[in-house]
Amino acid sequence: MLGLASISLVLVASVVIGVWGVRAARSTPDFLVASRRIVPGWNAMAIAGEYVSAASVLGLAGLLVKNGVGAMWYGVGFTAGYVLVAALVAGPMRRSGAYTVPDFAEYRLGSRRIRRMCGLVVLVIMLLYLIPQFKAAGVVLELVSGVPYWVGVVGAGLVVSSTIAVGGMRSATYVQAFHYLLKLAFIAVPALFLIFLAGPERREQAFAPTGLDPDWARPLLDLDGAGQPVLSTVSILIATTLGAMGLPHVVMRFHTVAGARAARRVAVGVIVLLGVFYLFPVVYGLLGRVVAPNPSETDVVTVLVPGEIAPGMVGAVLTALVAAGAFAAFLSTSSGLLLALAGGLSHDLFGGSLSRLRAGVAAGTGLAVALALPAAEVDINVLVGWAFAVAASTFCPLLTLGIWWRGLTAGGATAGLLVGVGTSTGAAMVTVLTDLEPGAVSVLLAQPAIWTVPLAFATMILASRPAAIPEWADESVLRLHLPGRLSRSGELLSPEQLR
Template sequence: MTSFLAIGLVLAASLVIGIYGVRAARTTSDFLIASRKVAPGWNSMAIAGEYLSAASVLGLAGLVLKNGLGTLWYAVGFTAGYVAVVALVAGPMRRSGAFTVPDFAEYRLGSPRLRKLSGCIVLVIMLLYLVPQFKGAGLVLHLVSGAPYWVGVLLAGMVVSVSIAAGGMRSATYVQAFHYVVKLAFLAVPAVYLIVHAGADARAQALEPDRGAVFREDTVVEFNVGTRLEIPEPTTVAATGGESVPLGAGVHDVAAGEKLTFPAGASVPRPAGVPELGGEEWSRPLLDTGEAGSPLFGTWSTLLAITLGAMGLPHVLMRFHTSPTARTARRVAVGVIALLGVFYLFPAVYGLLGRVFTPRLALGEASDTVTVVLPAEVVPGAPGTVLTALVAAGAFGAFLSTSSGLLLALAGGLSHDLFSGSVPRLRFAVAAGTMVAVLIALPAFRLDINVLVGWAFAVAASTFCPLLVLGIWWRRLTLAGAATGLTIGAVTSTGAVALSAVADLEPGWVTILLAQPAAWTVPLAFATMIVISLLGNEPDWAEHALLRLHAP
């Protein structure tokens, strides 16, 4: 009840702040970019609040628990992406005078068709990013109140769509800045309290990743899907009916719906495809996607996708157009780097302590919930309930703030870029985009949040990153080169991640090239744009366009 009340307060405050912006959303410029009048401090906090999504609040901690220390590279990549944004994109994009990325594409290359192609890619990226936000909302509400998963998904979609449809970018700015403060305070305070309260022995276990994980007390593990477990040593467990079942060392299949009670002191078993908690793979500071056996390549590919993908995320780039000048836009991006660096100190705390106190979450499909479940496990009673309420409210704030920016970019791509934009049509596009995202999120319960967000970054890195870098810094880019490169980048990246999601592939190079495609799709998109452009003629207005992008 305490958690539900905390979430309700965050929802109510978000609605009130969002509706406050109604008076300022009268034109397309007001709705999409707040008439370029957002102050740097507000903008930095809003971008940080928008960027810190479910992948940061829930997904990163869950991946640390499930897959090990190598997943901390996600935090590095998420933050490093803004270094590239400051260096290559922020200032010129603001000088272009565009509202959206498709706006920039048409300005730079003079083609309405390229604008529409870019608008379609915006829809793909935004939906890939929006679905995990609604999934996270459903998970958290289910955990703290017992409400069905679909209730949280629908509730988050309704609140965000009403807030954004009412006030546009100005509403989103205030809401997201408020949510950054909520997320930082509501995750940082419980994290520090948990570190202190956990005790010296638990802290030692958390900081010694090579130490194997054991169940601290008799623990019931419910398997929602059929799972293959590798038992490290003989263990006797209690089955669903209460009878004792001896499990010898080796591999055992557990049916969906089965509940097993592991005794205190038993080693935590290893699910198929997941590193042993405390084993060599778990403690290695590299990513090994799908146990493909190439952790260094997987790490580089992930970093490439996340870092370059940040330059191509439409909702991030739209934010810089709200700044009064290009210099202000760069200052905003630098401020975001500092705010992100502070926040990313804390998700790792939940993942590391989760290995000690809640190792059962790594056995099923619930690793994303470790941030919400952990406080009550470490601190029983009323204090744990209060800490859980804070974390749940902070997590819900993350879904709302990120969803606000994503819906604005989605509405811009759907209405402003694909059709003629007006405020009523933009508001209708917000509602339509929310409906589609909710319908996709309902069956996405078992997909890892960070995996979905990683796919969005991979598509952005393979499409808009080459378009923006070459369009801003290379005068020879042609319409044919840009269109061909965008098409190839979009088809290869979306095709790879879709195939990795539905195909049952054996570990190996094929698996990692599909699950983390940026290592080959990004160079392919860049090469395609360059080669096709060199075969054609430089646009007559290219020098003038670049002069406008770079001249003070």
């Protein structure tokens, strides 16, 4: 009951904060980018809030118990991706004045076709990312309250979609910043208590390097016991690091601040916030290996550990806090994902009136919930890993080349996107539909970014014919790298003045 009560309080607080932002959502800019009036500190917390998802709070600890110390590379990749975002993407994307990745593609390449194609890619990435969020909500609610799995999935969908549909980006920002602080407190504080309550013997078993199973303690990740630790680790790092550069809901966030300098400050702030947070899921994974080494569902290790270490009221209170923090993770991440999904459905594919954006939220939620219901047995990090792989194979090369290389053309970008999304999603489908023997081939299909990303980059470069480079390519690239953007007369103008 304590767990259900804590989750209910998080839900009520989220709805109240979200409704408070309704008064500002009166137009498309309000809905998608909060009219670019979010201060960097709040924005950094909001990005960290939506980025720290079920894969971080639950999936990382579960993989640590299941696959060993090498699972920590997930956290490294999730955080390191923002170093590249800050260095290569944040400032230029803010100067472009675009609301979404498809917006940027049309601005840079002058093609409505490439915009629509990017809108479809957004749908693929966002659905792959949303399904594990709703799945985790169902699993946690079932564990702490006994209600059926589908109730948690549907309930999380209703709460998140109603909050976003009425308030848009401003509501999402307030809710997600609140959720980051909530997650940090409700995951970190119980973790510190559990380290103390575990006692000397279990602490030594969990944290001492001696006496560990050599395979479990290996500092590399071996996906599904394929016997390819180096290949597995490099594949995961490429997907998580480069995938962060291409996540549509992350890119949207840099347009909610006043300028490019503020966007870079936001990216640096996110790196610090993520670095602090990822210390604590590791604690639950290390303790879980000792007190819950064979859970029936690896994705609930974080919620199981408090009760195993401290039975009784203390354990119940700590479990309730952890469950509330985990539920906050699902809600905040889902909020950003639904905004990007709504933008892909309406703003980028069908024309972005405010009513269509809200209808896009409802349609996207319904589709994600319908797909999450049969996904109860799929590991959270597997689905999130596929989302990162698709983002790394599509939008990462599109944004990198579009920002830093004048030679990218609409034809080259189209070919690269088709190759990237086709190979990365095709590899995931082969993994689901076939029973491959563990080995190098199974790793390359389960986590394909190591070969799909270079293939997408190469395709975009080779398919961009020099004769097809538009005459305004130099100016469009130049505008992305100046403190303002140049008009054709040479006057330095702000992005807002040029829109």
